[in-house]
Amino acid sequence: MLIKTITKTVILKSRGSLTETINSFLYLLLEKNALKWLLAPVKDESGLVHPELLSREDDISRINTIAPLIPGENMGTTVSLLTRESPLKEKLGVILRPCESKALVELAKYRQISTENLYVIGVECYGTYHVLKYREMLEEGSNPSEEMLKFFLDRGGDGGFRSSCLVCLTPKPPYSDVNICYLTSWSAGEVVLEIKTDRGLELVKKLGYEAKRKATEGLLREILEERRKEREKFFADAKKELNGVDKLNEFFEECIGCHNCMEVCPICFCKECFFDSERYPYVTRKYLKWRLPEGTVLLPNSKLQFHIGRTIHMGFSCIHCGLCEQACPKEIPLYKFFGLTAERVQKLFNYHPGENLDEKPPIQEFREEEFQEVVG
Amino acid sequence: MTEEFQPLIIGFLCRWCASAAADLAGTTRIQYPPTLRPIRVNCSGSVDPIYVLRAFLEGADGVLIGACHPGDCHYINGNLKVRRRVAIIKEVMEALGLEKERLMLEWISTSEAVKFAETVKRFTEKLKKMGPSPLKKSEGDAD
Numbered sequence: 384m385l386i387k388t389i390t391k392t393v394i395l396k397s398r399g400s401l402t403e404t405i406n407s408f409l410y411l412l413l414e415k416n417a418l419k420w421l422l423a424p425v426k427d428e429s430g431l432v433h434p435e436l437l438s439r440e441d442d443i444s445r446i447n448t449i450a451p452l453i454p455g456e457n458m459g460t461t462v463s464l465l466t467r468e469s470p471l472k473e474k475l476g477v478i479l480r481p482c483e484s485k486a487l488v489e490l491a492k493y494r495q496i497s498t499e500n501l502y503v504i505g506v507e508c509y510g511t512y513h514v515l516k517y518r519e520m521l522e523e524g525s526n527p528s529e530e531m532l533k534f535f536l537d538r539g540g541d542g543g544f545r546s547s548c549l550v551c552l553t554p555k556p557p558y559s560d561v562n563i564c565y566l567t568s569w570s571a572g573e574v575v576l577e578i579k580t581d582r583g584l585e586l587v588k589k590l591g592y593e594a595k596r597k598a599t600e601g602l603l604r605e606i607l608e609e610r611r612k613e614r615e616k617f618f619a620d621a622k623k624e625l626n627g628v629d630k631l632n633e634f635f636e637e638c639i640g641c642h643n644c645m646e647v648c649p650i651c652f653c654k655e656c657f658f659d660s661e662r663y664p665y666v667t668r669k670y671l672k673w674r675l676p677e678g679t680v681l682l683p684n685s686k687l688q689f690h691i692g693r694t695i696h697m698g699f700s701c702i703h704c705g706l707c708e709q710a711c712p713k714e715i716p717l718y719k720f721f722g723l724t725a726e727r728v729q730k731l732f733n734y735h736p737g738e739n740l741d742e743k744p745p746i747q748e749f750r751e752e753e754f755q756e757v758v759g
Numbered sequence: 760m761t762e763e764f765q766p767l768i769i770g771f772l773c774r775w776c777a778s779a780a781a782d783l784a785g786t787t788r789i790q791y792p793p794t795l796r797p798i799r800v801n802c803s804g805s806v807d808p809i810y811v812l813r814a815f816l817e818g819a820d821g822v823l824i825g826a827c828h829p830g831d832c833h834y835i836n837g838n839l840k841v842r843r844r845v846a847i848i849k850e851v852m853e854a855l856g857l858e859k860e861r862l863m864l865e866w867i868s869t870s871e872a873v874k875f876a877e878t879v880k881r882f883t884e885k886l887k888k889m890g891p892s893p894l895k896k897s898e899g900d901a902d
Contacts, residue, residue: 631855759864
C-alpha cells in the first residue's frame with residue numbers, strides 16, 4: 384500500500400478534555416464495529432502508561448494517547464509479536480507514535496509484521512520524556528501532558544524531552560491510515576483527523592464523520608525548520624565527541640554489556656543473535672595470546688565490538704526512536720552514537736526508514752554500477 | 760636499531776577467484792610481502808561485518824576482501840552484497856573517526872595472480888605509511 388498525500392480531514396470539536404475528545408473517536412471505532420480490537424496506551428494507577436489490547440468500548444476511557452512517554456519497548460515491537468506468526472483475521476487498530484509507526488514499517492519490510500487487517504492510527508507527537516523524568520514529574524504533582532503542550536506553544540528551552548525527540552523531524556507518522564493531530568489545533572479546542580489512505584477514509588465514513596479538505600499547518604513547519612538546525616548541530620557535536628578510538632572507549636567506559644539497548648531496539652528483531660552466541664565472548668586461549676611484551680594483558684575491546692557491530696548490522700534501518708538511550712542503566716547518551724552512525728549510513732543510501740513500505744532497505748537490493756569508490 | 764613496522768593484513772578471499780589467484784601467484788612464484796594471512800571464504804558475500812570488525816579489534820592493521828568482478832559471482836550477486844556492506848562499514852568507520860582506508864575491497868579473478876600480488880604489495884605499503892592500527896589493543900599474533 385502506497386502512502387498518499389493527505390486528501391481529507393475531519394474536525395472533532397472539543398468534548399471536555401483533549402483525551403476525552405480523542406477517545407470519543409476511538410469509542411466510535413469499536414462501537415460501530417469499524418474495528419474489532421484496539422492496541423493502545425492505557426493509563427495505569429501510577430500515572431504511567433502501558434500498551435493494552437482492548438475490544439470493549441467501555442474500556443476506551445482508560446486510553447491516554449497523548450501521554451508523552453514510551454515506557455518500555457517501541458510499540459512496533461508489540462505489533463510484531465501480534466502479527467509475526469500469522470496475519471490477523473480480524474481488524475485491529477494500533478495507535479502509534481511517529482517512531483513506532485516507522486518501526487512498524489521497517490519490521491514489515493523484514494516480514495516481521497503482516498499489515499493485513501492492520502489499521503494504523505497515528506498520533507501526533509512533539510516529544511516524549513525519559514521514563515524516570517516522567518515519574519519525577521508525576522511525583523512533583525505536575526502533569527506531563529500539559530507540560531508538553533505548554534512547551535509546544537511557548538517553545539522555550541529544551542523542554543526536558545529525550546535527546547532523540549529534540550532532534551526528531553517527524554512529528555506526524557509518515558505511514559498511517561488516520562493521523563490524530565492536536566498540537567496546533569487544540570488551542571482552538573479542536574482535534575483534527577488527517578485521513579491518509581482509502582482505508583482510513585472508509586473507516587471515518589463508517590463512523591458517520593464528514594471528511595473535508597486539507598487544513599493548514601504553518602506552526603509545525605516553523606518548528607521543523609528549527610529542529611532541522613538542532614539536528615545538524617547535534618550530530619556535528621556527536622561526531623566531535625566520538626572521534627577516534629580513545630574517545631569511543633571513553634564514551635563506552637561505563638558500559639556494563641547488559642545488551643539492554645539491543646533488547647529494546649525495535650529493529651534488532653533476529654531470534655538468534657551473534658552477540659548472544661557462544662562465539663561472541665573471548666576465551667582464555669585468546670586472552671593469553673594478547674599478552675603485551677611488557678607483561679600486561681590488555682583486555683580486548685568487546686564493548687566496541689558490540690556497539691560498532693550492532694550499528695553496522697542494523698543502523699541503516701534505525702528509526703531514531705532513541706529507546707536504546709532510555710534503556711541504558713548507566714545512562715550513557717547512546718543516541719549520540721547510534722543516531723550519528725545511522726544518519727550517516729542512511730544519507731549514503733538516500734534511504735528513509737519507516738516512511739514507505741515499498742522503499743527497499745539498502746541490504747535488500749544491489750546494482751552492478753554503484754559504489755565504485757569503495758573498491759580498490 | 761628499530762625494526763621496520765610490518766603490518767598484519769587479514770584477507771578474506773573468495774574461493775572462486777581471489778583465493779585461486781593467490782594459489783596461482785604461489786605456483787608461478789610471484790613475490791609479494793608476507794603480511795597477508797589469507798582466510799578462504801566460499802563467497803565474498805559471506806563476509807559478515809563482524810568478521811572485519813573483529814579482525815581489527817584482535818590486532819589486524821588492515822583487512823582485505825578479495826572478490827570476483829561484478830557479473831562473475833558464482834552465486835549471482837555475493838560480490839555486490841559485500842560491496843554494499845563495505846560501503847556501510849567504511850561510512851561508519853569514517854563517522855567514528857576510524858581510518859576507513861584500513862579496509863580494502865578488490866576485484867581479483869582466478870587468473871589475476873599478478874593483480875593479487877600487486878594488491879597485497881600496494882596495501883602493505885599504504886599500511887606501512889599509516890602505522891599500527893589504533894584499534895589494535897595487543898601485540899598477539901592473529902592465527
